[in-house]
Amino acid sequence: MNAVEISHLSKSYPGKRLGKVAALHDVSLEVAAGEVFGFLGPNGAGKSTTIKIVMGLLRPGTGSVRVFGTPVQSVESRRKVGYLPENPSFYEFLTGREYLAFVGRAFGMDDAAIRSESSRVLELLDLSGAADRPIRGYSKGMVQRLGLAQAMVHDPDLYILDEPMSGLDPVGRALVKEIIKDLKRRGKTVFFSTHITADIEIVCDRVGIVAGGRLRTVDSVANILQSGVVGYEIEISRAGAVEVIQVERDLLQHRLSELMDTGAVIERIEPVRKDMEAFFLDIISREPDGSR
Ligand SMILES: Nc1ncnc2c1ncn2[C@@H]1O[C@H](COP(=O)(O)OP(=O)(O)OP(=O)(O)O)[C@@H](O)[C@H]1O
Numbered sequence: 001m002n003a004v005e006i007s008h009l010s011k012s013y014p015g016k017r018l019g020k021v022a023a024l025h026d027v028s029l030e031v032a033a034g035e036v037f038g039f040l041g042p043n044g045a046g047k048s049t050t051i052k053i054v055m056g057l058l059r060p061g062t063g064s065v066r067v068f069g070t071p072v073q074s075v076e077s078r079r080k081v082g083y084l085p086e087n088p089s090f091y092e093f094l095t096g097r098e099y100l101a102f103v104g105r106a107f108g109m110d111d112a113a114i115r116s117e118s119s120r121v122l123e124l125l126d127l128s129g130a131a132d133r134p135i136r137g138y139s140k141g142m143v144q145r146l147g148l149a150q151a152m153v154h155d156p157d158l159y160i161l162d163e164p165m166s167g168l169d170p171v172g173r174a175l176v177k178e179i180i181k182d183l184k185r186r187g188k189t190v191f192f193s194t195h196i197t198a199d200i201e202i203v204c205d206r207v208g209i210v211a212g213g214r215l216r217t218v219d220s221v222a223n224i225l226q227s228g229v230v231g232y233e234i235e236i237s238r239a240g241a242v243e244v245i246q247v248e249r250d251l252l253q254h255r256l257s258e259l260m261d262t263g264a265v266i267e268r269i270e271p272v273r274k275d276m277e278a279f280f281l282d283i284i285s286r287e288p289d290g291s292r
Pocket residue numbers: 013014021022023041042043044045046047048049050086195
């Protein structure tokens with residue numbers, strides 16, 4: 001079963017005078033249940049617009065979205081979703097714990113569940129020490145982590161996270177990546193947007209690259225990294241000396257036989273690859289039809 005099905009979404013915003021800003025053009029993609037899907041694109045690519053439509057906060061110009069097979073406008077589909085908006089902001093006079101209780105009540109949780117789940121997610125997001133202080137005194141990173149906590153408090157099956165690592169320091173980023181990996185281990189689905197390629201490599205099963213409102217490619221991270229292998233680095237020892245040799249991708253077998261014929265011992269072979277960033281820059285530098 002697909003957790004999210006996005007079909008032929010297009011969206012324009014009103015522009016200057018009578019003009020329009022085209023934000024999305026015919027975007028279709030599916031996110032399978034249990035998968036971590038990264039929605040990668042530069043600034044202004046259309047990531048937040050897509051996410052707001054998936055959350056039912058914006059109406060699409062054309063197209064539709066289903067969440068676990070149900071149209072996104074239905075209350076039932078919303079119960080299963082935890083949402084982190086871009087730049088979250090909260091009622092600043094509440095404490096973090098009070099805000100989570102407010103969210104828990106909105107999702108129909110009982111008081112005991114609210115108490116235990118709030119404590120669990122506050123601990124997970126390293127906010128226990130600040131839980132009973134008003135949000136107005138929180139740092140930017142703490143507000144971002146509270147944003148993730150409020151998306152998790154009702155233990156949804158699907159997480160829609162708009163730039164979850166935004167505004168976090170390296171410790172916070174690592175924490176959020178661990179949380180995403182843990183959600184996957186628990187069978188949850190995560191759809192998150194980012195413009196940081198390294199975040200995708202570490203936590204995602206698949207990635208969709210969006211630019212200029214068009215989905216340019218969707219592929220598994222493993223495929224992208226594998227197809228990005230441009231050659232190999234071979235470490236050998238021969239006559240008591242260690243050497244490192246670079247070999248082109250297609251010449252590996254040939255070069256290995258040659259080396260072994262000379263009595264060299266192969267100590268290590270490592271692929272030399274283009275990383276996700278190189279792949280991303282290559283995709284977005286092309287025209288939508290693939291030409292340069
Ligand atoms: N409310 C709005 N009114 C007019 N234009 C908008 C509005 N919101 C977004 N846009 C435009 O739509 C396009 C897509 O914006 P969107 O916020 O979806 O991109 P994004 O990929 O989330 O960008 P970022 O990474 O900078 O957050 C951009 O050209 C943006 O200027």
